[in-house]
Amino acid sequence: MAAESWSRATHGQCCGTRGMSAPNNSWRKLSRPHIGAGLLRNKWIVSIDDYRKASRRQLPKMISDYLEGGALDETTMRANEDRFDALMLRQRSMVDLRGLNTSTTVLGHSLAMPLMVAPMGMLTIFHPGSDPAVARAAVRAGSIFIHSAWAGCSLEEVAKVAPNNLWAQIAFWKDPEETASYINRARAVGVETLVVAGDVGSSSKRERDLHHGLSMPPRPPVADYFNAATRPAWLWRWLTGAQDDVRELPDQRPPAAHG
Template identity: 85%
Template structure:
């Protein structure tokens, strides 16, 4: 698909399928178990109908806002994503540079394929760092110190990674660490020579955010490293300890419950990040947009609230902000763009989001991000209690 025919983020999703072997595109597009939550994220956003207004002066629409005192050109940031290297050798630095040009923020994943230090050079003032509470507190302490040395001012704590679920698409392709794909996938990879060439000659695919004896962790070492370091007993006490030691801003990601949101603020969180990992971790939970209003109410203005999960249109950004999110975040759309055309494609993805957001703001008669509120919704289609029928298993 030629770039001039790319007019939506969905176009980038379809284009990425042409550039990636199926085992890699399935890894990117797939979710946990029946993928119910993954589909619900998009469906529930789409179900919210917007209220069109007429004869409103929309000649000067501004998409500018701020998060934690940092100015943004639009209320959209990049969610943390692990292993971007398998989609394109530009990896995290390419997406980070595109975020800088778009006036946005890139959140570097604790499970990234390249180091935090490398990304900090690409986006020195537009970078947040995700961290995990590893089993060995020294590993966590070292990473926090690395973030501090790299000039990072905001940490994003992964609060929902103690448990995990099967991603059955990946299991069918043998995507363990190291990967053991079936023969059919080797043949399929051979039909994608561009991806194969980049894989053979480009950036080495490492678990490069961590090292062993000063060298990046190799892919075939990931399982043993994770088995040794994964922490299934992290608690709020560890969050509180980090809060006492970290003088910058602190955000907790993976909040899907109002009680947890209130606790996060009580423990000193500057931001509450509503996220269900895009449906990749835990299935049969609500869409993020459905729990957002209750979390905003629980936070009660004491911290900022952000949301990801299903953000595919500028309209989705407007809906999230109108329901109380300070900003929305997207992950997969930027990975689709990266896989399709590297850094320039990611830049274009930001442009598409911005243009669609401005269009939505014009139709609902709002000329600033701060003016977006629940008055933009058609009232009989506004968010309500989640019904069981909302989470069907259709494909």
């Protein structure tokens, strides 16, 4: 066991990990992922698949389906997963890492790593305060958090925790005043970059959501009410947490893009 711990700790040194002078204690710290408060603080969650399984135990089925689902028959989603699985990292050992640098520049903004947090709507249906929490993580990583135009948390609230690492997604609502108001709010909190999403030209037909009645406003079937009742922790967070500040009102849906 000691040899195994030393082997893993030594591997951490080869990969550029600092502060490994005490192999056993250091590896013990590394092998205990910090997940945050709540029931998900579990030392056995060590992979993305573990997070997925844990979320299914914590969330009602209509919410976990929204999290994991895609459009139509989800053919594109499965194809994307297959292509990501086919990507292989080229491992290079016994190399000098003293000059390692992951920083880059995007639109004049310096990043410590070449990754940014894409706009994700309705994060607060999974857990209250999700947007500020993810934004704080982006700040710690030296990256950018892009606030979704359909976030469950206001742009102003996120700006409090990520004032210099915040971009905003802009949508063109049917009411031009609504669009202008959002741009002015972004400018007021110091946002310098607006992002236009080009993933779809119109709202996707997400069949899992339709089965659960997740429309605007939501009309879930009776079975989903019973299923939600079996997730008391989620219900309590939902009832006592901040109310969603959804931008996509029934009469303010963005028009479909053309061309």
